[in-house]
Structures are given as structure tokens and as C-alpha cells.
Amino acid sequence: MTSRTISPVIRALAPAAALTLLLSACGGSDGEGGSSDENQAGASTEEGAEETPEQPSITESGLITRDCDGYDGVFTLYSADDGTRISTLTFTSELVAAETSEALGHGRAPDVEELNHDREFDACSGALISVSPHEHLLLRGYSEEVNGNTVSTFGVMSEEGALTTLAPEQEVSDFGVPIDYRHPVYDAVNERILFVAYDPSADEGDVQAMDLHSGEVNDLGTCEGSDHCGSLSVLPESGIAVQGPLTPPASGSAMDASLLESPDGETLLYADHTGSSTVLTFIDIETALADNPDLITGGIADLRHYEVNLEVAAPPQFIDENTLLLGDNELSIWEFTEDLLAEHTEPEEERDLFTFNDEYLPVDRTLIPEGPRYNENFLLSPDRTEVLFRSTPESGGSSWYRAPTDGSAEPEEAFELEDPDTIIAAWQ
Numbered sequence: 082m083t084s085r086t087i088s089p090v091i092r093a094l095a096p097a098a099a100l101t102l103l104l105s106a107c108g109g110s111d112g113e114g115g116s117s118d119e120n121q122a123g124a125s126t127e128e129g130a131e132e133t134p135e136q137p138s139i140t141e142s143g144l145i146t147r148d149c150d151g152y153d154g155v156f157t158l159y160s161a162d163d164g165t166r167i168s169t170l171t172f173t174s175e176l177v178a179a180e181t182s183e184a185l186g187h188g189r190a191p192d193v194e195e196l197n198h199d200r201e202f203d204a205c206s207g208a209l210i211s212v213s214p215h216e217h218l219l220l221r222g223y224s225e226e227v228n229g230n231t232v233s234t235f236g237v238m239s240e241e242g243a244l245t246t247l248a249p250e251q252e253v254s255d256f257g258v259p260i261d262y263r264h265p266v267y268d269a270v271n272e273r274i275l276f277v278a279y280d281p282s283a284d285e286g287d288v289q290a291m292d293l294h295s296g297e298v299n300d301l302g303t304c305e306g307s308d309h310c311g312s313l314s315v316l317p318e319s320g321i322a323v324q325g326p327l328t329p330p331a332s333g334s335a336m337d338a339s340l341l342e343s344p345d346g347e348t349l350l351y352a353d354h355t356g357s358s359t360v361l362t363f364i365d366i367e368t369a370l371a372d373n374p375d376l377i378t379g380g381i382a383d384l385r386h387y388e389v390n391l392e393v394a395a396p397p398q399f400i401d402e403n404t405l406l407l408g409d410n411e412l413s414i415w416e417f418t419e420d421l422l423a424e425h426t427e428p429e430e431e432r433d434l435f436t437f438n439d440e441y442l443p444v445d446r447t448l449i450p451e452g453p454r455y456n457e458n459f460l461l462s463p464d465r466t467e468v469l470f471r472s473t474p475e476s477g478g479s480s481w482y483r484a485p486t487d488g489s490a491e492p493e494e495a496f497e498l499e500d501p502d503t504i505i506a507a508w509q
Contacts, residue, residue: 137168138214142463145507147205154204154219161462161469161508164481164496172204172219172240179243184212187296188245191236196223196244204238208267210293220267220274227251227259235265235276247274247291249298258282264313267293270320275301277324279310286310288324288376302376309378316342316349323377327351327364339396342366349377352396359396359408361389363422389422395457400465400486410456412448412468414488448484449492460508461486469495469508 137158139145144159152174158167176197178190196202207221218237225234225246230253236246248262261279263286268275272293279286288301301322304310309325316323323340327349339352349369351362369377391397395408407413448468449456458471468486473479479501484492 139168139170139217140211140214140509141167142509143167144460144469144505145509146503146505147209148503149203149205152203152205154206156209159498159505162496164498166499170217170240172238173242174202174204175242176202176238176244177242179239179245182218182237182239182245182247183243184216184218184239185237185245185247185294185296188236188247189250191223191225191234191244191246193244195226204242207238208265210237210267210269212293220265222263222265228253228255228257230259232259233261233263233279235262235274247296248276249278263310266313266315268315268320268322269317270315275313275315275322277304277310277313279304279307288313288322290322302373302378304378314340316340318342318344319346321366321370321377322375323349325378327362327377341399343402350399354393354396354408359391359393361391361397395459398459398461400461406448406459406461406468406486407444408459410449410454411451412456412459412470412484413444414446414448414486416445446488448486448488458505460505462508469505471501 139156139158141158142161144161144164146157146159148155148157150171154172154174156170156172158169159165160167176193178193179188180190182188202221202223204219207219210218210220212218218239220235220237221244222233222235224231226232232251234246234248236244236248238244248265251259253259258281261277261281263277263279265274265276267273268290271290274291274293276289276291277286278289284307285303285305287303289298290301291298302324304324312325314323315321319342321342326338339354341350341352342348343350347366349364349366351364353360353362364377366377391407393407393409393413397408398406400406400414403416403418405415405417407415449470449472453475455473456470457473460469461467462469466486467483469481469483470492471479472482472492481495481498481501482492483495484490
């Protein structure tokens, strides 16, 4: 078979930032500065050393972790060079209702008395928003009472525990059914919060976007049924909204799916992983947005180009447009082409997924020598030239290792973190 380079429509994707930690240095300007502020710019620059907080920003380059200290949420930034602690950010779970968010200037006060007794509400979950390098909020979904009904809502909390509900306020008649405001996610590219306004009485909903700073809400599209309205994501490179499972989930739950987009913004990779299997679906973004330029929605089986079933438990990552880093114990490298995908994928009319099994795994090389060690928590460097991972020998005792993604050298020990069992969420 003569192989050719994969077409732009099926190009592989650059690594996505971690979905659960959305970091964005938005600047923090409120747009109200006048000429006096401009005249003082030079003086502010000269005094910058006095105004800058002693602790470095959590938005700097490095390794991000998130942990729970009781119900408090603790974000820690470590150096990717030597594993030393750079900065720590703590969100307290001692909630105080705030009429408006001090950082955003809009919102309404929640009933914190009810939330304080809800053990599921803590500062250990939610999307991290960096309003500026030294000002942060945590986007959280929770519940509120609307005319005797418990509904889903969302808001933001400050490091001090000031909680502000951002979801639109509802006025419902005695026999009316309130809206559920579900699945809040932060779009750092466009500085907005995406969410689903779901009407349980009609079993349908609207996908909406709220401007982070003004609070203005716009409709992006619709969804029908609790399944299709059951999830919402955002592509971190472009800010494109993706609603609902794009294909019937192999795992039975869209929560086990990952989304990656190509550097040129032309291809979306939908990776559904469960057990020891990961199903990859390649989708053309331009075609998927043809009916709605603001939203990619589920139920688009006719837009699929290829489906590949890989026997790896962890989601894959992309080193470059034609090189896939598989999430197996040896960190296998797969350099694929359009011809290879076409040859080993069932025809569209049959739609049975081809499995690359142990006898024919499309591996060009591995980054980790085969052996008894257990390797996990793989992270690509921002420039995709290195991979960091935690390795545990049979005798126990984990260590962190790094290896070049071009396979030019075997892994070498990297550093020791304060807790060797720490889970690193992202390498930013």
C-alpha cells in the first residue's frame, strides 16, 4: 500500500488543556480608566515591584494539581523542572452569600444556609477561572429552591468563600415548572460561561452563553431530550461549544469522553474510553458547524469520517498532526495516515468498529521500555516535545520520570514531589 500524508480534514490534534482546570489570564481591566489613569501608567510601572503580590501567579508555567483539605479546594503549581512548589491557591468552603461578584460586578445572593448543610457542596470541584493573574474564581454548579422546587443553578465563589449565583433568576407560578440551569463550563477563549437551560416539562433545552463580565446571555442552539441535553463542553483552543454526546457512547456515559481539536481548527477528535478500550471518532469541524456556526451538537453520525477502536485504557494525546501518543503502559507512538485509517476501518454501510488488537497494534515505537513497572498520569509538555509520567515498580514507591516524545532517549527520573502519589491535572 502506498501511504500518503493525512488530509487536513483528518489531521491529528494538538494536546488539549485539561478540561477540569480552565485557566485564563484575562487581564482584569474594567474599561473605565480615564486619562488620569494613563498619566499614572509610568508611576505604576516604577512601583510595580511594591504592588505585585509576593506569591507568584497560579497562571505561570508549570504543573497544576488540585486537592481537598477538608472541604477546601487547594490548587498548587509546581515547577516542571525540579518539582518545587511555586504557588498555592485555596478556596475556602466557609460560604458567605454575595449579592454580586466583586470580581465580575453582577449576580445575586444564594441561600448559603441551605448549601452549608449540603455535604456535596465543597470547594474541591468546579472550573477554575483566572479573572487576572492574581484574581481567581471557582465556577460551581449547585441547587436552589424556586417556588418550592429544587432546581440546578450555578455561580462563582471567591477565594474568601463569597458565593454569587450567576444563573438567571426565575419567577414561576404555583403550578409552573422552573428551568434547570445545567452543566456550566467556562470558555476562556471568549471569556464566557456556557450552560444548558433545560425545561423538564418539555424535555428540551437551550444552550446559552453568558458573558463573564457583563452577564449578558445569548442563545447558541437547542437540544431535545435529557440525553442530548445531558452534557456540554468547550474546545479550549477555539472556544467552540460542543453539546451532548456526539456519538452513542461506547461506555454508556458521555462523562467518559474526551474532546480534542486540531491546531488548524479543522478536525475534532471524540475519544470515548471505557475499561481497556478507547473509540476514536474523527469529525470535520466545518461540516459539523454548517447548520449552526456557534454549536456542534450530538446526533451527527452522518458527519463521521473514521472510527477506530484502540485497546488502551487512557485517552490518547497528540504530539503533532500525524502522531498519536497512546495511553498504554509503554506509551506507544502511532504515526498514522489517511490510507491507514481507511484500510483498517469498516466501511460506512457496515459500521462495525475495527479493533487494533494485541497482534496488530499500530505502533511505530514506544517511549517506555516494556517491563513490570506500572506507568500512569501521562502529561505532554506545552510544546509537545516531552512527556512526564509517574512510574511504580513491583516493590512499590512511585517516582516521576520524563522522556522525549521523539524517542531519542529512554526515560530518566525527573524529580520528587512533596507527595509522590500526587495526581497532576495539567502541564500548562
